[in-house]
Amino acid sequence: MTMIEIKDFGKRFSIHHLEETMQAVEGIDFCLEEGEFIGIVGKSGSGKSTILKSIYRTYLPDEGSIQYNSKQFGKIDLARATEREILFLRKYEIGYVSQFLNVMPRATSRQLVERALLEMGETEEVARLEAEQALTHFELDRKLWDTYPTTFSGGEKLRLNIAMATVKKPRLLLLDEPTASLDQQSKIKVREIIEKLRADGTTLVGIFHDIEFMEGLCDQVFHMESKRPIRKMLAGSIHES
Ligand SMILES: Nc1ncnc2c1ncn2[C@@H]1O[C@H](COP(=O)(O)OP(=O)(O)OP(=O)(O)O)[C@@H](O)[C@H]1O
Numbered sequence: 001m002t003m004i005e006i007k008d009f010g011k012r013f014s015i016h017h018l019e020e021t022m023q024a025v026e027g028i029d030f031c032l033e034e035g036e037f038i039g040i041v042g043k044s045g046s047g048k049s050t051i052l053k054s055i056y057r058t059y060l061p062d063e064g065s066i067q068y069n070s071k072q073f074g075k076i077d078l079a080r081a082t083e084r085e086i087l088f089l090r091k092y093e094i095g096y097v098s099q100f101l102n103v104m105p106r107a108t109s110r111q112l113v114e115r116a117l118l119e120m121g122e123t124e125e126v127a128r129l130e131a132e133q134a135l136t137h138f139e140l141d142r143k144l145w146d147t148y149p150t151t152f153s154g155g156e157k158l159r160l161n162i163a164m165a166t167v168k169k170p171r172l173l174l175l176d177e178p179t180a181s182l183d184q185q186s187k188i189k190v191r192e193i194i195e196k197l198r199a200d201g202t203t204l205v206g207i208f209h210d211i212e213f214m215e216g217l218c219d220q221v222f223h224m225e226s227k228r229p230i231r232k233m234l235a236g237s238i239h240e241s
Contacts, residue, residue, distance in 0.1 A: 003069050003172060003203040004055070005031045009079075010063030011050050024050050026063065030222050030229045034069075034171075037194070037204040039214045042224025048207045052174045054079070055205065056096045057086045068094075071171060091119060095165035098176040101149055101157040109135065109152075109160050110145045116164050134163040138193060155186035162193055166202070173197060175206035179213060187213060 010026035025047035032038050040048045053059045055066055061079040070076045070093060073085060081089070090096075103112055113131035118124070135145055138159045144152065149160055158178055165173060175194075179187045187210070194217060197204060208214050214221065222229045 001034045001069060002067075003032050003034045003036070004205070005067040006051075006055075006064065007067070008064035009051065009054065009061055009066060011047070011054055011059060012062050027227055028064070029227070030220070032203060032205065032220070034203055035198070035201045036219040037198060037206065037217065038220040038222055038229065039218040040205065040207045040222045040224065041211055041214070046224035048224060049176055052096070052176050052205060052207060055172075056090070056094060056174055057081070058096075068172065092168065093171050095168060095170035095173045096176065097158075097161050097165045097173065097178055099154065099158060099178055099180045099182075101152070101161055103149065103164075105150070106148065108146045109140060109149050109163075112149070112160065113163050113167050116167050120168060130167055131163075134167040135160075137196075138163045138166075139189070154181040155183075155189065158182065158186070158190065159193075166197065169200075170202065172203045172205070175204060175208075177207050177209060179208060179210060191217065 007029055009028040011024050012021045013024055014021050028051060030038060040051060042048055050059060054061045055068075055078060057078055064079065066078040068076055068078050068089075070089060072088060072092065076085065078086070107115070110131055113134055114127040117127035117130055122130070132145075140156060140159050140163065144156060149157060152160065162178070179190050182190065191213065194204065194206070206214075206218075220229045220231050
Protein backbone atom coordinates (compact mmCIF):
# COMPACT_ATOMS: atom_id res chain seq x y z
CA MET A 1 0.00 0.00 0.00
CA THR A 2 1.33 3.43 -0.95
CA MET A 3 1.55 5.58 2.19
CA ILE A 4 2.69 8.83 0.69
CA GLU A 5 3.06 10.09 -2.88
CA ILE A 6 4.53 13.48 -3.63
CA LYS A 7 3.97 14.84 -7.13
CA ASP A 8 5.57 17.93 -8.64
CA PHE A 9 5.83 19.54 -5.21
CA GLY A 10 7.08 23.11 -4.97
CA LYS A 11 7.33 25.80 -2.30
CA ARG A 12 8.07 29.51 -2.56
CA PHE A 13 8.83 32.01 0.17
CA SER A 14 8.20 35.74 0.10
CA ILE A 15 11.17 37.86 1.03
CA HIS A 16 9.26 40.87 2.27
CA HIS A 17 12.04 43.40 2.64
CA LEU A 18 13.12 42.75 -0.99
CA GLU A 19 9.54 42.41 -2.20
CA GLU A 20 10.59 39.23 -3.97
CA THR A 21 9.58 35.61 -4.00
CA MET A 22 12.14 32.84 -3.71
CA GLN A 23 11.51 29.36 -5.09
CA ALA A 24 12.88 27.16 -2.31
CA VAL A 25 11.98 23.79 -3.82
CA GLU A 26 10.40 22.62 -7.07
CA GLY A 27 9.64 19.51 -9.07
CA ILE A 28 9.87 17.00 -6.24
CA ASP A 29 8.38 13.54 -6.88
CA PHE A 30 8.63 10.47 -4.74
CA CYS A 31 6.52 7.64 -3.51
CA LEU A 32 6.75 5.63 -0.30
CA GLU A 33 5.13 2.32 0.54
CA GLU A 34 3.81 1.47 4.00
CA GLY A 35 6.64 0.58 6.39
CA GLU A 36 9.36 2.00 4.14
CA PHE A 37 12.00 4.54 5.09
CA ILE A 38 13.10 7.25 2.67
CA GLY A 39 16.14 9.35 3.51
CA ILE A 40 16.46 12.82 1.97
CA VAL A 41 19.99 14.05 1.33
CA GLY A 42 21.32 17.23 -0.24
CA LYS A 43 23.39 20.26 0.46
CA SER A 44 22.46 22.90 2.99
CA GLY A 45 19.64 25.12 1.79
CA SER A 46 18.51 22.68 -0.91
CA GLY A 47 15.07 22.42 0.69
CA LYS A 48 15.10 19.16 2.67
CA SER A 49 13.40 20.60 5.76
CA THR A 50 10.95 22.48 3.57
CA ILE A 51 9.72 19.15 2.18
CA LEU A 52 9.30 17.67 5.67
CA LYS A 53 7.59 20.78 7.03
CA SER A 54 5.24 20.79 4.05
CA ILE A 55 4.29 17.16 4.69
CA TYR A 56 3.57 18.12 8.33
CA ARG A 57 1.93 21.29 6.94
CA THR A 58 3.96 23.66 9.05
CA TYR A 59 4.41 25.13 5.55
CA LEU A 60 1.62 25.29 3.02
CA PRO A 61 2.82 23.86 -0.31
CA ASP A 62 2.46 26.13 -3.36
CA GLU A 63 2.69 23.56 -6.13
CA GLY A 64 1.89 19.90 -6.63
CA SER A 65 0.29 17.42 -4.30
CA ILE A 66 1.21 15.34 -1.24
CA GLN A 67 -1.16 12.39 -1.23
CA TYR A 68 -1.21 10.63 2.13
CA ASN A 69 -3.10 7.42 2.76
CA SER A 70 -4.86 8.25 6.00
CA LYS A 71 -6.51 5.70 8.26
CA GLN A 72 -9.25 8.19 9.11
CA PHE A 73 -9.78 10.04 5.84
CA GLY A 74 -8.51 7.61 3.17
CA LYS A 75 -6.44 9.28 0.46
CA ILE A 76 -5.96 12.93 1.37
CA ASP A 77 -3.89 15.66 -0.27
CA LEU A 78 -1.94 17.29 2.58
CA ALA A 79 -1.37 20.32 0.38
CA ARG A 80 -5.11 20.96 0.37
CA ALA A 81 -6.40 19.41 3.58
CA THR A 82 -8.29 21.68 5.98
CA GLU A 83 -6.67 22.89 9.20
CA ARG A 84 -9.07 20.67 11.11
CA GLU A 85 -7.97 17.60 9.15
CA ILE A 86 -4.32 18.50 9.64
CA LEU A 87 -4.77 18.89 13.40
CA PHE A 88 -6.46 15.50 13.52
CA LEU A 89 -3.65 13.87 11.53
CA ARG A 90 -0.98 15.43 13.77
CA LYS A 91 -2.79 14.15 16.80
CA TYR A 92 -3.36 10.60 15.63
CA GLU A 93 -1.37 9.68 12.53
CA ILE A 94 1.65 11.83 11.67
CA GLY A 95 4.55 12.60 14.01
CA TYR A 96 7.40 15.06 13.63
CA VAL A 97 10.73 14.85 15.43
CA SER A 98 13.61 17.29 15.23
CA GLN A 99 16.72 17.90 17.29
CA PHE A 100 14.88 20.75 19.02
CA LEU A 101 12.48 20.32 21.88
CA ASN A 102 9.65 22.82 21.74
CA VAL A 103 7.48 21.98 24.68
CA MET A 104 5.43 23.79 27.24
CA PRO A 105 7.49 25.00 30.18
CA ARG A 106 7.07 23.56 33.67
CA ALA A 107 6.09 20.12 32.50
CA THR A 108 8.25 17.12 33.37
CA SER A 109 9.27 14.55 30.76
CA ARG A 110 6.78 12.10 32.19
CA GLN A 111 3.96 14.67 32.03
CA LEU A 112 4.83 15.57 28.45
CA VAL A 113 4.59 11.98 27.25
CA GLU A 114 1.42 11.41 29.30
CA ARG A 115 -0.13 14.54 27.82
CA ALA A 116 0.43 13.24 24.29
CA LEU A 117 -1.62 10.18 25.24
CA LEU A 118 -4.32 12.08 27.15
CA GLU A 119 -4.80 14.30 24.08
CA MET A 120 -5.64 11.16 22.14
CA GLY A 121 -8.33 10.31 24.66
CA GLU A 122 -6.49 7.68 26.71
CA THR A 123 -7.38 7.37 30.38
CA GLU A 124 -4.97 8.67 33.02
CA GLU A 125 -4.04 5.15 34.03
CA VAL A 126 -3.23 4.04 30.47
CA ALA A 127 -1.35 7.30 29.88
CA ARG A 128 0.77 6.76 32.99
CA LEU A 129 1.62 3.18 32.10
CA GLU A 130 2.36 3.80 28.43
CA ALA A 131 4.41 6.92 29.18
CA GLU A 132 6.61 4.88 31.52
CA GLN A 133 6.97 2.17 28.90
CA ALA A 134 7.95 4.71 26.23
CA LEU A 135 10.51 6.44 28.47
CA THR A 136 12.00 3.06 29.34
CA HIS A 137 11.94 1.89 25.71
CA PHE A 138 13.87 4.95 24.53
CA GLU A 139 16.21 4.73 27.48
CA LEU A 140 15.63 8.07 29.14
CA ASP A 141 17.30 7.76 32.53
CA ARG A 142 14.66 7.22 35.22
CA LYS A 143 16.00 10.09 37.33
CA LEU A 144 15.03 12.46 34.49
CA TRP A 145 11.41 11.40 34.31
CA ASP A 146 10.22 13.91 36.90
CA THR A 147 12.42 16.84 35.92
CA TYR A 148 11.92 19.63 33.42
CA PRO A 149 13.70 18.93 30.13
CA THR A 150 15.15 22.44 29.71
CA THR A 151 18.52 21.31 31.03
CA PHE A 152 18.63 17.96 29.19
CA SER A 153 21.52 17.14 26.89
CA GLY A 154 20.92 17.01 23.12
CA GLY A 155 20.60 13.22 23.18
CA GLU A 156 18.22 13.24 26.14
CA LYS A 157 16.01 15.89 24.51
CA LEU A 158 15.92 13.86 21.33
CA ARG A 159 14.98 10.65 23.15
CA LEU A 160 12.16 12.50 24.91
CA ASN A 161 11.04 13.98 21.57
CA ILE A 162 10.98 10.55 20.01
CA ALA A 163 9.10 9.10 23.00
CA MET A 164 6.48 11.88 22.76
CA ALA A 165 6.01 11.34 19.03
CA THR A 166 6.07 7.54 18.95
CA VAL A 167 3.90 6.93 22.03
CA LYS A 168 1.01 7.91 19.76
CA LYS A 169 2.04 5.14 17.37
CA PRO A 170 2.07 7.40 14.31
CA ARG A 171 1.67 5.72 10.94
CA LEU A 172 4.06 8.23 9.42
CA LEU A 173 7.03 9.69 11.28
CA LEU A 174 9.06 12.64 9.99
CA LEU A 175 12.62 12.90 11.30
CA ASP A 176 14.17 16.31 10.69
CA GLU A 177 17.92 15.96 11.22
CA PRO A 178 17.50 14.34 14.62
CA THR A 179 21.19 13.47 14.88
CA ALA A 180 22.52 16.93 14.00
CA SER A 181 23.94 17.81 17.41
CA LEU A 182 24.75 14.35 18.70
CA ASP A 183 28.02 12.57 19.35
CA GLN A 184 28.81 9.22 17.75
CA GLN A 185 27.55 7.19 20.70
CA SER A 186 24.18 8.98 20.74
CA LYS A 187 23.91 8.61 16.96
CA ILE A 188 24.26 4.87 17.34
CA LYS A 189 21.37 4.98 19.86
CA VAL A 190 19.23 6.90 17.36
CA ARG A 191 20.04 4.31 14.73
CA GLU A 192 18.85 1.58 17.09
CA ILE A 193 15.66 3.56 17.75
CA ILE A 194 15.01 3.88 14.02
CA GLU A 195 15.56 0.16 13.61
CA LYS A 196 12.97 -0.44 16.37
CA LEU A 197 10.49 1.89 14.64
CA ARG A 198 11.04 0.13 11.32
CA ALA A 199 10.48 -3.21 12.98
CA ASP A 200 7.16 -1.83 14.33
CA GLY A 201 6.14 -1.03 10.73
CA THR A 202 6.28 2.78 11.00
CA THR A 203 6.67 4.58 7.67
CA LEU A 204 9.56 7.04 7.96
CA VAL A 205 10.81 10.10 6.10
CA GLY A 206 14.14 11.33 7.44
CA ILE A 207 16.80 13.95 6.83
CA PHE A 208 20.35 13.22 7.91
CA HIS A 209 23.45 15.19 7.06
CA ASP A 210 25.53 12.17 7.67
CA ILE A 211 25.12 9.87 4.67
CA GLU A 212 27.17 7.16 6.35
CA PHE A 213 24.62 7.13 9.15
CA MET A 214 21.94 6.13 6.69
CA GLU A 215 23.90 3.24 5.26
CA GLY A 216 21.74 0.14 5.27
CA LEU A 217 18.90 1.94 7.07
CA CYS A 218 16.80 3.35 4.22
CA ASP A 219 14.82 1.65 1.48
CA GLN A 220 15.23 4.74 -0.70
CA VAL A 221 17.52 7.74 -0.69
CA PHE A 222 16.21 10.92 -2.33
CA HIS A 223 18.90 13.25 -3.63
CA MET A 224 17.87 16.91 -3.74
CA GLU A 225 20.41 17.69 -6.44
CA SER A 226 19.36 15.03 -8.97
CA LYS A 227 15.76 15.04 -7.64
CA ARG A 228 15.72 11.29 -8.03
CA PRO A 229 14.97 8.64 -5.50
CA ILE A 230 17.36 5.73 -5.47
CA ARG A 231 15.96 2.51 -4.17
CA LYS A 232 18.46 0.71 -2.01
CA MET A 233 18.46 -2.96 -1.36
CA LEU A 234 19.16 -3.33 2.33
CA ALA A 235 22.01 -5.67 1.46
CA GLY A 236 23.79 -2.65 -0.02
CA SER A 237 23.36 -2.76 -3.80
CA ILE A 238 21.63 0.23 -5.37
CA HIS A 239 19.36 0.53 -8.36
CA GLU A 240 17.52 3.55 -9.63
CA SER A 241 13.75 3.56 -9.38
N1 LIG B 1 10.20 30.23 6.58
C1 LIG B 1 11.05 30.57 5.60
N2 LIG B 1 11.05 31.81 5.09
C2 LIG B 1 11.89 32.18 4.09
N3 LIG B 1 12.80 31.33 3.54
C3 LIG B 1 12.85 30.08 4.03
C4 LIG B 1 11.99 29.62 5.08
N4 LIG B 1 12.27 28.33 5.34
C5 LIG B 1 13.26 27.98 4.50
N5 LIG B 1 13.60 29.02 3.71
C6 LIG B 1 14.63 29.04 2.66
O1 LIG B 1 14.36 27.93 1.79
C7 LIG B 1 15.56 27.30 1.38
C8 LIG B 1 15.52 25.85 1.79
O2 LIG B 1 15.61 25.77 3.21
P1 LIG B 1 15.58 24.39 4.00
O3 LIG B 1 15.66 24.70 5.44
O4 LIG B 1 14.42 23.60 3.52
O5 LIG B 1 16.92 23.71 3.49
P2 LIG B 1 17.67 22.44 4.03
O6 LIG B 1 18.10 21.65 2.83
O7 LIG B 1 16.84 21.73 5.04
O8 LIG B 1 18.95 23.10 4.72
P3 LIG B 1 19.89 22.62 5.94
O9 LIG B 1 20.50 21.32 5.51
O10 LIG B 1 20.88 23.72 6.06
O11 LIG B 1 19.00 22.49 7.15
C9 LIG B 1 16.69 28.08 2.03
O12 LIG B 1 17.21 28.98 1.09
C10 LIG B 1 16.02 28.78 3.19
O13 LIG B 1 16.66 30.01 3.48
